[in-house]
Amino acid sequence: MFEDLKLKKKVVGTKQTLKSLKLNNVEKVYLAKDASVNVVQPIEILANQMKVPVIYVPTKKELGEFSGIEISSAAVAILK
Structure with missing residues (x-):
């Protein structure tokens, strides 16, 4: 289920994930349920x-x- 986390190009962390989203460069986002809201x-x-x-x-x-x-x-983004 989480194979693309190891195989695809990604950014790790909330700041990098948010930045990549703003650049419209994200295919999918993974968030940890135990992270601060x-x-x-x-x-x-x-x-x-x-x-x-x-x-x-x-x-x-x-x-x-x-x-x-x-x-x-807390966050990982799979890049396009």
Whole structure:
């Protein structure tokens, strides 16, 4: 289910995800369910406005692991 997190080009982190969304360069967004609402809500709102699919992962730690990084992450964007 999360294969594209390791295989496709991506950006990791809330700032980079939001920036890439604003540049209309995002195919899909992954958000951690345990992330602070005020951190991920701007990404969720913009992704919905731009009709970019949002997939939820249970924890920040899992999202980091699925992305192939050694730290937890609240947001990851798969780039076009």
